[in-house]
Amino acid sequence: MRFNSLCVLGLGYIGLPMASTFATHGLEVVGVDVNPEVLERLENGELHIHEPGLRTLVQAALRSGNLVVNDRPREADAFIIAVPTPYDRDRKADLSFVVAASESIVPVLRKGNLVVLESTSPPRTTVDVVAPILENSGLKAGRDFYLSYTPERVLPGQILRELVECARVIGGIGRASAEAGRELYSIFVRGEIILTTATTAELVKLMENTYRDINIAIANEFSRLADRFQVDIGEAIKIANKHPRIDILRPGPGVGGHCVSVDPWFLVEAAPDITPLVRTAREVNDGQPRFVVELAGRALGGSLDGRRVAVLGLTYKADVDDMRESPSVSIAHLLMDEGAAVRAYEPNTKGTNVEGLVSTGFVKTESLEEAVGDAEMILLLVGHKAFRQLKPQELAALTPARLILDAACILDAQQWRDAGFRYYRLHVGEAG
Ligand code: SAJ
Numbered sequence: 001m002r003f004n005s006l007c008v009l010g011l012g013y014i015g016l017p018m019a020s021t022f023a024t025h026g027l028e029v030v031g032v033d034v035n036p037e038v039l040e041r042l043e044n045g046e047l048h049i050h051e052p053g054l055r056t057l058v059q060a061a062l063r064s065g066n067l068v069v070n071d072r073p074r075e076a077d078a079f080i081i082a083v084p085t086p087y088d089r090d091r092k093a094d095l096s097f098v099v100a101a102s103e104s105i106v107p108v109l110r111k112g113n114l115v116v117l118e119s120t121s122p123p124r125t126t127v128d129v130v131a132p133i134l135e136n137s138g139l140k141a142g143r144d145f146y147l148s149y150t151p152e153r154v155l156p157g158q159i160l161r162e163l164v165e166c167a168r169v170i171g172g173i174g175r176a177s178a179e180a181g182r183e184l185y186s187i188f189v190r191g192e193i194i195l196t197t198a199t200t201a202e203l204v205k206l207m208e209n210t211y212r213d214i215n216i217a218i219a220n221e222f223s224r225l226a227d228r229f230q231v232d233i234g235e236a237i238k239i240a241n242k243h244p245r246i247d248i249l250r251p252g253p254g255v256g257g258h259c260v261s262v263d264p265w266f267l268v269e270a271a272p273d274i275t276p277l278v279r280t281a282r283e284v285n286d287g288q289p290r291f292v293v294e295l296a297g298r299a300l301g302g303s304l305d306g307r308r309v310a311v312l313g314l315t316y317k318a319d320v321d322d323m324r325e326s327p328s329v330s331i332a333h334l335l336m337d338e339g340a341a342v343r344a345y346e347p348n349t350k351g352t353n354v355e356g357l358v359s360t361g362f363v364k365t366e367s368l369e370e371a372v373g374d375a376e377m378i379l380l381l382v383g384h385k386a387f388r389q390l391k392p393q394e395l396a397a398l399t400p401a402r403l404i405l406d407a408a409c410i411l412d413a414q415q416w417r418d419a420g421f422r423y424y425r426l427h428v429g430e431a432g
Pocket of ligand 1: 120152153154155156208209212216249250251252253254255256257258259260316317318
């Protein structure tokens with residue numbers, strides 16, 4: 001085997017599972033992170049992120065001795081860059097972590113090494129940003145060392161399974177770089193491995209998340225139409241999806257997380273003149289929290305001022321603990337801006353502190369009971385398992401509220417109406 005040792009730069013949601021998986025497949029892996037707290041916790045076998053099965057995997061990797069952590073890369077056969085690529089206030093890609101990681105590899109880069117970028121990046125980042133930095137070593141990409149781009153495509157909540165089973169696209173600076181990437185990833189990937197160019201692979205990744213964003217945007221826009229025409233959107237989509245070529249996604253409170261709500265902007269930034277659809281879809285999805293708040297106001301008779309609203313769910317989607325870019329958090333802010341008293345319950349995160357919310361009078365409760373105890377309205381925002389299992393009688397015993405707006409579109413309308421609730425699913429009105 002060509003690869004016996006590996007450095008993984010960035011020990012977040014992607015880098016840590018990746019480093020641990022390679023380590024449990026026999027490679028000597030150095031996991032690199034610039035955050036000393038992350039390193040200290042890992043050295044004690046503790047994790048800074050939550051993902052099903054990850055703790056067991058990381059602990060096994062550390063126990064085997066194949067995974068060690070460090071604050072900078074060491075010489076190795078291969079390097080994987082898996083650092084964040086956030087966007088800044090102007091919605092421009094912030095490549096500073098990719099640049100810093102690439103620079104840190106330069107002193108230890110040797111002839112014959114493979115460097116792989118996994119971070120979601122604007123088109124041409126591998127060619128125009130990473131290659132020139134690495135070439136400061138005096139070695140030439142594609143000739144003296146291999147350089148490829150392979151996007152992570154795993155779904156939070158199912159990372160460990162998808163890491164192994166999903167098809168993987170590997171784009172090289174030249175065919176030999178792509179082939180070297182295949183040799184490395186075929187150590188554990190069971191899905192199909194497709195070889196292409198680095199820029200194609202970058203674009204493929206952005207196309208995937210943009211396609212999802214646009215499809216969610218049309219579902220969200222349909223929910224506004226359904227409200228306008230007094231139709232239950234859940235029922236309408238269910239019927240439309242019986243058509244053999246229609247598959248409308250679920251409308252909801254908006255699009256959050258660190259991927260689908262961010263990546264389309266990389267395309268808009270790279271080619272603003274030819275991406276009006278991409279931009280509009282982003283704007284539609286970013287406008288959905290405002291629509292939900294408007295519905296909440298109407299359901300309460302017009303004004304939110306002084307009204308007591310219980311928000312159920314604060315993470316960006318169901319059954320994860322991640323609140324980054326969460327539409328629920330935006331909705332809580334908007335409700336407070338309108339003068340509502342908000343108490344929110346999030347079963348997947350501990351503690352009562354949500355950055356930016358506590359200071360503005362927001363209350364995050366430790367239990368469902370505390371959140372709904374004196375509420376006038378229940379605003380269901382995330383389809384967590386715990387909420388899908390909610391029974392009307394159980395909730396009725398905890399709260400005086402008999403008004404529920406189900407923006408997650410998960411409850412059985414008839415069941416809640418039969419139990420005496422005014423139940424609305426992304427519409428407000430008597431029809432449906
Ligand atoms: N959402 C809806 N309606 C739907 C589906 C999703 O409103 O029908 C919302 C979710 O509630 C959430 C957001 O969209 O707020 C994104 O959730 P998601 O489950 O679609 O995706 P992520 O962000 O968790 O993961 C995506 C995945 N990309 C695609 O499915 C194309 C994953 O495969 C990628 O690896 C990941 O982005 C990433 O890291 O880029």
